[in-house]
Amino acid sequence: MNQEISEIYTEEFFVNMGPQHPSTHGVLRLLLKMDGEVVLDMVPHVGYLHRSMEKIAENRTYYQYIPYTDRIDYVSAMFCNQAFCMAMEKLANVPVPERAEYIRIIMVELNRIASHLIWLGTFSLDLGAITPFLYCFREREKILDLFEMVCGQRMTFNYMRVGGVSRDITPEFIPMAKEFIKYFLPRVDEYEDILTNNPIFLSRTKGVGLLDQKTAIENGVTGPSLRGTGLKCDLRKDEPYSVYDKFNFDIPTGETSDVWDRYMVRIQEMRESAKIVLQALESLPEGPIKTKISAVFKPPAGEVYLRIEAPRGEMGFYIVSDGSPKPYRLKIRTGSFSNLTVLPIISRGWKIADVVAIFGSLDVVLPEVDR
């Protein structure tokens, strides 16, 4: 009998999760080493969406590159626009009119809500709750309508310019945006009703995928995932860029740094963003929307690094200029790529279902990882 038992042995096996898989949110390949349902080790393979974004920049003029930045993270394209334009402004010392700054903030904060809505929808889908996904897209649709009203585009906006924005907001925009915020805040409570205190949701998220602060900082995790660990780190407050210092808003943080905390941080961030949009709409100054600069943008030789707080963490542009109309070298730092590096560390030892939840809670957008 004992001999029989000793002859039964188990072995680990490898599962290739992706690149085509419903919950890798794009084309990510996770090589999982599994012992039954438990994930022993994991190697994320990235690069399936690589489009040579940085090399393309060296062959385009600065203006021509603005539409490309939309494609870095198409879920929050306004942020990429803003980061690139602000980097150029810093490089060439171009002043930005106050009205343009306000419009930018309205746009990016609306985009932050839209981006978090997509995250909430796909995250709840990862946990098997299908209905919130549809609710989130219903609200996002209204934000996209607002964007369409201003810049004619719904996803890749190409809205911001060096020294301002391309078009002024239309008179109908302000009442519509206010109406949206009024409509949107009760909807957030609705999402919370269906998810936050649901016992099944709690059992899937509470205490799962713990990311301690030290690991997070060592791996360069930024954005809501870092704030989920309890660290109050937000570039909008820490080094206020644009006109963020004029607005009153809080930085939500988590406590236990599990999946649930990262979820809560993003839910509250949607409320805070709505608050910022409302304040900006009410105090929107009159004036020009763009500084007049020459048609050929030739920044002085030098280098610049500029970072902003995007929905997925710190987004930065490093530009080296040699004085010509084209950048000599351009490097993009995105939140998703750094956040993805902690995935193998925090998902070791959890079940395959938890890996899906943890991956969803990090809010990784694959084109932003590969660029």
Add this chain to the structure above:
Amino acid sequence: MLELDQLFKNIYLWGENLFTQWGIPLFWLELLGMLIVAVIILAFMSLSVLFLVWWERKVSGHMQSRFGPMRTGWHGWLQTIIDAIKLILKEDTTPGTADKIGFLIAPIIVFVSAFMAYICIPFGKGLIVKDLNIGILYILAITTFTVIGLLTAGWCSNNKFSVLGGFRSAAQIISYEVPLTLSILGVVILSQTLSMQSIVNSQKHIWEWYIFRQPIGFLIYLVAAIAEINRVPFDIPEAEQELVAGFNVEYSGIKFAMFFFAEFANLFLVSAIATTLFLGGWNGPLLPSWIWFFIKSFFLVFVIMWFKWTFPRLRVDQLMGFAWKFLLPLAFINLILTGLFA
């Protein structure tokens, strides 16, 4: 009244007359009768599955503030028929590395076990194919065959995701079988019979329905039954976000349609059993008995769909823990209390 049992009886008597006139042994009539009944059951199953798929899509659509299918026919009622035709006409592929025989047999096992259970469902007064004196036991036994089919499907597909799905479904269905059976035993103790028609007959008035005398039993049954048919929040064997599609990941065309068919047939089956055991079966005032049966069954189907579009999914270990640590003790307590006070 629109009771159908007399109609079937008359048809049988008419056939008997005809056969004796023509001098054909009555054995052939029995055989013909069986064939016709099998076809009727199959047709009923197909119709109800087609309806349920459409209904599920409509229910989910309206819960998610959209319409669901609208283009094909009035409010899209032709949609599932067209989908079924598409699945039947589709190329039926078998993966090269799969075990050919097992791959072929698995959907048939699942389909047949769902089909055979319909024999003992009392659709109305006298509308039961065969009122076995061990009816409920027979249904429990025959539906367990599903797990063999799912395990075969997962194993023979030779795909890691489907193997995981097959194992999950085996573990899950066998675990939930225990509280399911125990919850039914409470009803059996009260009604003193295993026959489906006798159980219905013992709850003629609404205050005699076993849902009021066995409320915990009903809840245990409902939860365990949802787990038995692999629906949200217990749909881990086919968890789309984890296992792509679980045990049926390699299936396509008509074989996939059979899994799909069996899934919805089982959905109606567990609702029908719950109606019979706890909601007074086909008993009800004014309307014909079979209409009452369908009203109650489809209401339960709606409740199960409601769950699906509201809840997230449990994790596999939480699911097993829920069955063994919570449902099973509760079912035992319920059974002991029923035994003491019956």
